[in-house]
Structure formats: C-alpha cells, structure tokens
Amino acid sequence: MKKYSQVLPVLLLLLGVAGFIKRPPSTSAAEPAASKPNIVLIYVDDLGYGDLSCYGASQFKTPNIDRLAQRGLRFTNAHAVSSTCTPSRYALMTGEYPWRRKGTGIATGDATLIIPTHYTTLPSILQRAGYTTGVVGKWHLGLGPQTGADWNADVKPGPLEIGFNYSFLIPATGDRVPCVYVENHRVVHLDPTDPIQVSFKEKIGNEPTGRENPELLKMKPSHGHDMTIVNGISRIGYMTGGKQARWIDEDMADVITTKAKAFMETNRAQPFFLYFSTHDIHVPRVPHSRFAGKSGLGPRGDVILQLDYCVGEITRKLDELGLTNNTLILFSSDNGPVVDDGYHDQAVERLGSHKPAGTLRGGKYSAFEAGTRVPTLACWPGQIKPGVSEALVSQIDWAASLAALTGQKLEAQEVPDSRNMIDTWLGKSRQGRSYVVEHGGAMAIVQGNWKYISPSNGIKFEPNVRIELGNDPEPQLYNLTDKPQERTNRAQENPAKVKELAELLQAVREKPQPR
Structure with a gap:
C-alpha cells in the first residue's frame, strides 16, 4: 500500500496536466454550452x-x-x-x-x-x-x-x-x-439635495438655454436643440438640478x-x-x-x-x-x-x-x-x-x-x-423574406425587385436635414434593379403590380400575416 500511496499523487498530477493541455485554447470553463451561444x-x-x-x-x-x-x-x-x-x-x-x-x-x-x-x-x-x-x-x-x-x-x-x-x-x-x-x-x-426636474412643455428654473445664452455654447444648434445647456451644448427640453x-x-x-x-x-x-x-x-x-x-x-x-x-x-x-x-x-x-x-x-x-x-x-x-x-x-x-x-x-x-x-x-x-x-x-440559407415593410414618412413594401410606396400628402423634402422623404400624393413603384435606384417611377406602366403590392401592404397593416 505504501508503494501505491506514493505513486497515486504523481498519477493524478500527470492526468491533470494532460487534461489542461488537451483543452482547446479558445474554450474556458466559463463558456456556456454551444447550443446556447x-x-x-x-x-x-x-x-x-x-x-x-x-x-x-x-x-x-x-x-x-x-x-x-x-x-x-x-x-x-x-x-x-x-x-x-x-x-x-x-x-x-x-x-x-x-x-x-x-x-x-x-x-x-x-x-x-x-x-x-x-x-x-x-x-x-x-x-x-x-x-x-x-x-x-x-x-x-x-x-x-x-x-x-x-x-x-x-x-x-x-x-x-x-x-x-x-x-x-x-x-x-x-x-x-x-x-x-x-x-x-x-x-x-x-445628489438628493439637488433634485432633477424635466419639462418638454415649458421652461423650468433659471438654467441658461441655447436660445437665450448662445455665448455659452461650444456647439451651436442649426435647427431646434436650443433649450437647456448641458456641457456647453443646448438640448431638446428643459432640465434643472442633477448637476453632479x-x-x-x-x-x-x-x-x-x-x-x-x-x-x-x-x-x-x-x-x-x-x-x-x-x-x-x-x-x-x-x-x-x-x-x-x-x-x-x-x-x-x-x-x-x-x-x-x-x-x-x-x-x-x-x-x-x-x-x-x-x-x-x-x-x-x-x-x-x-x-x-x-x-x-x-x-x-x-x-x-x-x-x-x-x-x-x-x-x-x-x-x-x-x-x-x-x-x-x-x-x-x-x-x-x-x-x-x-x-x-x-x-x-x-x-x-x-x-x-x-x-x-x-x-x-x-x-x-x-x-x-x-x-x-x-448563412445556412440564402432565402430571404417574401416581403419587407418599410416605415418612413410614407409606408412602403419591398417584394422581390419591386418596391411600392403608398400615396402620402407629406412634404417631399425636409430642408432642415436636406433629405428626400419619399412622400407623394401618387403611388410610387420602383424596380430596384434600375440604376440609379428609385429614380424612375414605374407605377403608370405597371398598374397590376401597384394593385398587388398595395393590397399586400394593406393586408399586413390590418393584421399580422400567418407565420
């Protein structure tokens, strides 16, 4: 027994080292099972x-x-x-x-x-x-x-x-x-002695604002964003307190x-x-x-x-x-x-x-x-x-x-x-969705190479941000294979496709589609 009692610790040490060497370097004992990444x-x-x-x-x-x-x-x-x-x-x-x-x-x-x-x-x-x-x-x-x-x-x-x-x-x-x-x-x-108050309706307190105190700004607003100044920048909304x-x-x-x-x-x-x-x-x-x-x-x-x-x-x-x-x-x-x-x-x-x-x-x-x-x-x-x-x-x-x-x-x-x-x-499949709904200034739907934008009476161009919003009182239909994209409205020449996509969009809007 004395012989084995001397050998056993050595065997256990070798087995532990072998187990450590065999463990892949990218795996740790802390890693969860691969089935739940x-x-x-x-x-x-x-x-x-x-x-x-x-x-x-x-x-x-x-x-x-x-x-x-x-x-x-x-x-x-x-x-x-x-x-x-x-x-x-x-x-x-x-x-x-x-x-x-x-x-x-x-x-x-x-x-x-x-x-x-x-x-x-x-x-x-x-x-x-x-x-x-x-x-x-x-x-x-x-x-x-x-x-x-x-x-x-x-x-x-x-x-x-x-x-x-x-x-x-x-x-x-x-x-x-x-x-x-x-x-x-x-x-x-x-700091509980400096409580926070917030308002998006009217000015509260006497904190400086970008509108009233532009000389305090390190970044000036171009449109909006001219209310309470925090860190030299005026924001949307009014705030007092919470300075710490x-x-x-x-x-x-x-x-x-x-x-x-x-x-x-x-x-x-x-x-x-x-x-x-x-x-x-x-x-x-x-x-x-x-x-x-x-x-x-x-x-x-x-x-x-x-x-x-x-x-x-x-x-x-x-x-x-x-x-x-x-x-x-x-x-x-x-x-x-x-x-x-x-x-x-x-x-x-x-x-x-x-x-x-x-x-x-x-x-x-x-x-x-x-x-x-x-x-x-x-x-x-x-x-x-x-x-x-x-x-x-x-x-x-x-x-x-x-x-x-x-x-x-x-x-x-x-x-x-x-x-x-x-x-x-x-990446196991290259099959995408049958359609995608896009929610912007107007509602749109993409199916295959076709995109339909529903009629909307909003402004067409937002001058502050300099972006075309896609609004138009007439339906828009684009073939996304056209180059450049979304420049040629093909609604008049494809009334059947307009009707098909408009009905699909309406169906989606009314209720979720079957899974």
Missing part, C-alpha cells in the same frame, strides 16, 4: 449604408467593424423596421410593427415606457432560455409609469420590467434632457463601453444577452479627444472612428474572456444616415466625397431605401461561414429567430410580426 447585439444610431469601409467608404477606415464582416456574414439587403429610432427599437424589442401601437413615434426625453410590461419581448424570450440579459447605452423607449418618471426615486417601469436583468441607460438620446445615466432603477451619482449626475459627452462612448465589458465579464459563466446600444453616431457628435480631428470629415466622421473603436473593445473583451467562438454578434443600425440633424458640427462642410447612404436614395426619416436599408453583420466563428448575403431580411425577425436559436417555442400572440429566419441570419 452568448448573443451580443450592437445597435448603432443613424449609421448609413455607405458609412463603413466594409460597405465601400473610402475616406476613412473602420477596421474593427470590417473584421466582423471578414469573419462573418455581410448583408446587402437588410432593413431596420423604421427610418427613425424609437419605432425601430420598439419593433426590435417586441417583434411587433410600431405602427400597430399608438405612441411609438420618436419619444421625448420624459416619455413613459411605451412597451407594455405584459408583452413578450426579445430579452424576456432569452430569459426563458436561461440567459442573463443586459442593456447598455441608448434606450429611447420611455421610462416610468403613465403619470411620469420620478428621476429622484426609482425610475420604473423600464428595461428590468420587460425582460432585462441589468440596465445602464442613456434614457432617450444625447440631444434630449435629462442628461444623466440611469443604472437599473436609479440615476447615477444623483450630468454626463460629459466626450466620455460617453468610453462610459457605456466599460459598462458593456463589465457585464460580459460578470456573466461569463452562463449564457448572456447583451444589447449594446451606442449613442454614436447620433447628434450631438462630440468625440473624445483621442478621435477628434482624426477622420478629416469633422465630428461626424470622428464619431464613426470612435464607434469602430468601441466595437473593437467589445470583440477584444470576448477574446480575452475566451468567449469569441461561442458568441453570436449581430451588428446593425436603427435607421439610415442624416448629416445635419440639428447642430453646426461641420458635418455638411467637411463631407467631401463621402456618401453616407452609398448609392441609395433618401436617408433618415425617408421612405426611400436609405431610410431603412442599413449595414448589417452577423459573426459567429465556426458557425457562420464568412461571406456576403443578398437575402432580403428585416430586424423585425430577430425576436423569433433568436427564440428558435435558443429552443424557445412562441405562442401566436407573442412577437406577432416576427418570423423565424435564423437559417438566413446564420
């Missing part, structure tokens, strides 16, 4: 189809985002649900077209939660699948009860009431008050990226879903000094470089944690591009030959293609074969697709407009 959804603000070098931009490079494209699938016909932010985000969370529910237009900074707490949502589906869920960054879906949020107490209901385990939020957008971060239910660093809690715009990208990385590290031992919603490249565009002046295109180009850096930080953190091979990364934008969206920031003057929308017509707010066709990438090493997909896809389908990926069955009333397109998102 981590999911990181990077949702960008106002990024255009032509704003990345992997989509043809030549005035600057976006190497970290390009790396996702090189390692994954780059979609050329992927769409946000709306050409503005709040509706797209509502659809992303609920799998329901935003025009089905009143009050889902662009939200004010003091809007109450617009997603009913009894709804099934993308994060609540993933919670059912055993995921820890977190949202970091821009929210813009409202916070608080119908009576209004109390910014000096628990700010709820919000993300934690609709399926998220953790939240660190920019409550609305950077150009709207309140200019504070909200972590879970509380305003971060709030107010953000510094130049630090915002670093702050939310640090929070996103901390969420991944904290939850590395189980499957997690991170909805990382960047503020870039929305106005006000105030890059950190590391990026200011680096693009040559002014602040708009600089914050694209800053965005690329943040994406690189997320992917590097996954590498560091040994989670890259078991993480599905989805990258896209809430709507298309806008150059001047309310501030004099040299975006127009320094644009040069850069084309934010690429070859597409329109932009943010528009029913034309540049309003909703946005850069979209899917990367999952070893699971998604690198390449390019021309499949017609929509963000409305992320909820049902990720439910299928994680083995969750959906009832008919859950995420009603969302369809399971997971094989297309993973």
Whole structure:
C-alpha cells in the first residue's frame, strides 16, 4: 500500500496536466454550452449604408467593424423596421410593427415606457432560455409609469420590467434632457439635495438655454436643440438640478463601453444577452479627444472612428474572456444616415466625397431605401461561414429567430410580426423574406425587385436635414434593379403590380400575416 500511496499523487498530477493541455485554447470553463451561444447585439444610431469601409467608404477606415464582416456574414439587403429610432427599437424589442401601437413615434426625453410590461419581448424570450440579459447605452423607449418618471426615486417601469436583468441607460438620446445615466432603477451619482426636474412643455428654473445664452455654447444648434445647456451644448427640453449626475459627452462612448465589458465579464459563466446600444453616431457628435480631428470629415466622421473603436473593445473583451467562438454578434443600425440633424458640427462642410447612404436614395426619416436599408453583420466563428448575403431580411425577425436559436417555442400572440429566419441570419440559407415593410414618412413594401410606396400628402423634402422623404400624393413603384435606384417611377406602366403590392401592404397593416 505504501508503494501505491506514493505513486497515486504523481498519477493524478500527470492526468491533470494532460487534461489542461488537451483543452482547446479558445474554450474556458466559463463558456456556456454551444447550443446556447452568448448573443451580443450592437445597435448603432443613424449609421448609413455607405458609412463603413466594409460597405465601400473610402475616406476613412473602420477596421474593427470590417473584421466582423471578414469573419462573418455581410448583408446587402437588410432593413431596420423604421427610418427613425424609437419605432425601430420598439419593433426590435417586441417583434411587433410600431405602427400597430399608438405612441411609438420618436419619444421625448420624459416619455413613459411605451412597451407594455405584459408583452413578450426579445430579452424576456432569452430569459426563458436561461440567459442573463443586459442593456447598455441608448434606450429611447420611455421610462416610468403613465403619470411620469420620478428621476429622484426609482425610475420604473423600464428595461428590468420587460425582460432585462441589468440596465445602464442613456434614457432617450444625447440631444434630449435629462442628461444623466440611469443604472437599473436609479440615476447615477444623483445628489438628493439637488433634485432633477424635466419639462418638454415649458421652461423650468433659471438654467441658461441655447436660445437665450448662445455665448455659452461650444456647439451651436442649426435647427431646434436650443433649450437647456448641458456641457456647453443646448438640448431638446428643459432640465434643472442633477448637476453632479450630468454626463460629459466626450466620455460617453468610453462610459457605456466599460459598462458593456463589465457585464460580459460578470456573466461569463452562463449564457448572456447583451444589447449594446451606442449613442454614436447620433447628434450631438462630440468625440473624445483621442478621435477628434482624426477622420478629416469633422465630428461626424470622428464619431464613426470612435464607434469602430468601441466595437473593437467589445470583440477584444470576448477574446480575452475566451468567449469569441461561442458568441453570436449581430451588428446593425436603427435607421439610415442624416448629416445635419440639428447642430453646426461641420458635418455638411467637411463631407467631401463621402456618401453616407452609398448609392441609395433618401436617408433618415425617408421612405426611400436609405431610410431603412442599413449595414448589417452577423459573426459567429465556426458557425457562420464568412461571406456576403443578398437575402432580403428585416430586424423585425430577430425576436423569433433568436427564440428558435435558443429552443424557445412562441405562442401566436407573442412577437406577432416576427418570423423565424435564423437559417438566413446564420448563412445556412440564402432565402430571404417574401416581403419587407418599410416605415418612413410614407409606408412602403419591398417584394422581390419591386418596391411600392403608398400615396402620402407629406412634404417631399425636409430642408432642415436636406433629405428626400419619399412622400407623394401618387403611388410610387420602383424596380430596384434600375440604376440609379428609385429614380424612375414605374407605377403608370405597371398598374397590376401597384394593385398587388398595395393590397399586400394593406393586408399586413390590418393584421399580422400567418407565420
């Protein structure tokens, strides 16, 4: 027995070393099962189809985002649900077209939660699948009860009431008050002796405003955005108090990226879903000094470089944690591009030959293609074969697709407009949607090579943002194979196609179509 008692520890040590050597370097004990990959959804603000070098931009490079494209699938016909932010985000969370529910237009900074707490949502589906869920960054879906949020107490209901385990939020957008971060239910660093008040109806308090005190501004508004001044920038809406809690715009990208990385590290031992919603490249565009002046295109180009850096930080953190091979990364934008969206920031003057929308017509707010066709990438090493997909896809389908990926069955009333397109998102199928509805100034539908825009009496051109909105009192029909796209209205010569697509659009608007 003495002989074996001396040998046994040595054998156990050798077996332990052998087990360590055999373990693949990209796998850690903290990695969840491959059947439930981590999911990181990077949702960008106002990024255009032509704003990345992997989509043809030549005035600057976006190497970290390009790396996702090189390692994954780059979609050329992927769409946000709306050409503005709040509706797209509502659809992303609920799998329901935003025009089905009143009050889902662009939200004010003091809007109450617009997603009913009894709804099934993308994060609540993933919670059912055993995921820890977190949202970091821009929210813009409202916070608080119908009576209004109390910014000096628990700010709820919000993300934690609709399926998220953790939240660190920019409550609305950077150009709207309140200019504070909200972590879970509380305003971060709030001094109780300096309570916050917010109004979008009338001026409150005696804080200086951009309209009354332009000499205090480091960035002047071009249209609107002339109310309470925070960090030398006037905003939409009035705010008093909360001075200790107010953000510094130049630090915002670093702050939310640090929070996103901390969420991944904290939850590395189980499957997690991170909805990382960047503020870039929305106005006000105030890059950190590391990026200011680096693009040559002014602040708009600089914050694209800053965005690329943040994406690189997320992917590097996954590498560091040994989670890259078991993480599905989805990258896209809430709507298309806008150059001047309310501030004099040299975006127009320094644009040069850069084309934010690429070859597409329109932009943010528009029913034309540049309003909703946005850069979209899917990367999952070893699971998604690198390449390019021309499949017609929509963000409305992320909820049902990720439910299928994680083995969750959906009832008919859950995420009603969302369809399971997971094989297309993973590149296992090149078959896209049979149609995509585009929600802009007018309603539009794309089926095959044809696009129909329903008649609308709105203005055709928005002079402040310099974008064609796609409104016209007559029906519009475009063959998307025409070059240039959406320039020749073929409605008069194709009345049968107009009727067919108008009836399809009406059918979709009346009720969800069968799954």
